Structure formats: structure tokens, C-alpha cells
Amino acid sequence: MFHIETEIRLVGPSMKTIKVSSRIECAMICSNDNCCSSSYDTILEHCSFFRDCCPSKEFSKESQTLTKISGFNPPPKDCSELPAESCSGVYVIQPENRPSMTVFCEMSIDNGGWTVRNDYLHFILRQRSYQVRFDLEDFTGNTSYAVYSTMYVGDESDNYKLKLTGYNETAGNGMSNFGGSSLSGMMFSTRNRDNDIDERSxxxxxxxxxxxxxCAAANINGVYSQKYSNSAVYWRSWREKNGQKKTMMMTKPKP
Incomplete structure (x- = not known):
């Protein structure tokens, strides 16, 4: 197993190795298992679990290190408050005036500090001014990303209404309608809660x-498929409606 950024091989006995579809799934399984860290091989899709929190390393290439929940007192309010040397992995955070929650922290991309899981977006984003980043990868290994300088999501009574401004970077503005108008101000829609302005759901x-x-120029919660489809996981301004292999949405405070 290897660390993808520093191209060094992780050495030391692993508890077990299983096949999973993503590094986030690998870390989540570790958080519920008797391990302290895990390593995800992106080529073989192998997830290895370690009792050691910091496996030894030597030079080589091709994998990613993930660390299990770490105890901080008090808990960080979001992933940006973790120590800079922290590994990507599953951590406990505690937003202001909310119980603690478990999230995935991405610590290797763009100076780290990104909170990946969006179950509690409202409680995290209401604390201060946040930016959001979308990372994309197609089935041939090409990657791209989009960053928005400001993001806020309302609470359930407001149907998680979105506020979004300041697009930048390479993937194109997928957070817009097909006509180019912003999705800012739109409420979140599900199959049993139609909050869009289209005549259909x-x-x-x-x-x-x-x-x-x-409907929208992005559909990252759609159907996992490589095919070109209205229902695929797509980001239209980058790869039209061709299905994406991986997508990630993550937030952290504005600099």
C-alpha cells in the first residue's frame, strides 16, 4: 500500500484487506472496526486496516492513507480546525450549538481542511462563511474541479435552500440551470419532495x-453509470451528460 502524494510505501502488518469502491467507504468501515488507520489502493480497490495509527513508510507510489476518528478536546467545529499534519479520514466534529457528528475530512487536497460528508451541511455552514469544492473524475481517469467562493444551506423548514456565489477553476459552472441561471435560491428536491420550478419532477x-x-447542469446524486444519460452522475459543463466515475463535494471556511 502506498501514499499517493509522497509516493512512499506503507509498511507494517495489516489486520485485514477487503475490496471496496472508494477511500471514503474504506475509512467509514475502519471507523466501525477495531482499527486506527486504513490504506486504500486506488488501482486494486483494496482497503487495508491497521491497528497502528501511523504506519511506517518507505519510498514507492500509488495509494492513499486514511486515519480513523481522532479524539480532540474540545472537538473541532469543522475539518479546517484539525492539525495541519492530520491524515484524511473519519473524525468527530462539533459545530456550534449542535451535538457532535462524524464526518470525513479531506486533508490532502488544496491545503486540506475540507469537510466531505453533507448530512449536516446546514449546521456546519451556519457557523461562518464557507467555500465549496466539487471534484470530478471520469471513467478514463481525467479529473477536474469547480470551486465556489460562498455557500450556505438553510435548515429543514426552508427545504435546505441554497446560497451559492463565486464560481472559479476548470470544470465549468455546473451549479446552474441549463440556461445558465444560478441554482442559488433553489430548495433541495427529492423524489417525494418536488421543490423545483419545472412542470415535471x-x-x-x-x-x-x-x-x-x-432541471440542472449537474446531477452528482444521480445513477452511477458510465453511459450518457439524463439520470447519470454528470457535470454537464465538463463532460456533458456522460456518467462520472467519482465525484466529491466538500466545504471549508473561506480564507
Whole structure:
């Protein structure tokens, strides 16, 4: 197993190795198992679990290190408050005036500090001014990303209404309607809660859940498929409606 950024091989006995589809799944399994760290091989899709929190390393290439929940007192309010040397992995955070929650922290991309899981977006984003980043990878290994300088999500009573401004970077503005208008101001739609402005239900036609308008130029909660489809996981401004292999949405405080 190897660390993808520093091209060094991880050495030391692993508890077990299983096949999983992503490094986030690998870390989540570790968080529920008797391990302290895990390593995900991106080529073989192998997840190895370690009792050691910091496996030894030597030079080589091709994998990613993930660390299990770490105890901090008090817990960080979001992933940006973790120590800079922290590994990507599953951590306990505690936003202001909320119980603690378990999230995945991405610590290797763009100076780290990104919170990946979006179950509690409202409680995290209401604390301060946040940016959001979308990372994309197609089935041939090409990658791209989009960053928005400001993001806020309302609470359940507001149907998780989205505020989004300031697009930048390489993937194109997928957080827009097909006509180019912003999705900012839209409420979150699901199959049983149609909050878009289209005459049909975008959540049903796109087979996903999103801040649809009429409908949207991105569908990262759609159907996992390599095919070109209205219901695929796509980011239209980058690869039209061709299905994406991996997508990731993550937030951290604005610099």
C-alpha cells in the first residue's frame, strides 16, 4: 500500500484487506472496526486496516492513507480546525450549538481542511462563511474541479435552500440551470419532495436529489453509470451528460 502524494510505501502488518469502491467507504468501515488507520489502493480497490495509527513508510507510489476518528478536546467545529499534519479520514466534529457528528475530512487536497460528508451541511455552514469544492473524475481517469467562493444551506423548514456565489477553476459552472441561471435560491428536491420550478419532477426524471431548478447542469446524486444519460452522475459543463466515475463535494471556511 502506498501514499499517493509522497509516493512512499506503507509498511507494517495489516489486520485485514477487503475490496471496496472508494477511500471514503474504506475509512467509514475502519471507523466501525477495531482499527486506527486504513490504506486504500486506488488501482486494486483494496482497503487495508491497521491497528497502528501511523504506519511506517518507505519510498514507492500509488495509494492513499486514511486515519480513523481522532479524539480532540474540545472537538473541532469543522475539518479546517484539525492539525495541519492530520491524515484524511473519519473524525468527530462539533459545530456550534449542535451535538457532535462524524464526518470525513479531506486533508490532502488544496491545503486540506475540507469537510466531505453533507448530512449536516446546514449546521456546519451556519457557523461562518464557507467555500465549496466539487471534484470530478471520469471513467478514463481525467479529473477536474469547480470551486465556489460562498455557500450556505438553510435548515429543514426552508427545504435546505441554497446560497451559492463565486464560481472559479476548470470544470465549468455546473451549479446552474441549463440556461445558465444560478441554482442559488433553489430548495433541495427529492423524489417525494418536488421543490423545483419545472412542470415535471426533476428528482424523478433525473433519478436523484439536488437543488434542481429546471432541471440542472449537474446531477452528482444521480445513477452511477458510465453511459450518457439524463439520470447519470454528470457535470454537464465538463463532460456533458456522460456518467462520472467519482465525484466529491466538500466545504471549508473561506480564507
Amino acid at each position: 426533476c428528482a424523478i426524471s433525473r433519478k436523484g436529489a439536488w437543488w434542481y431548478q429546471s
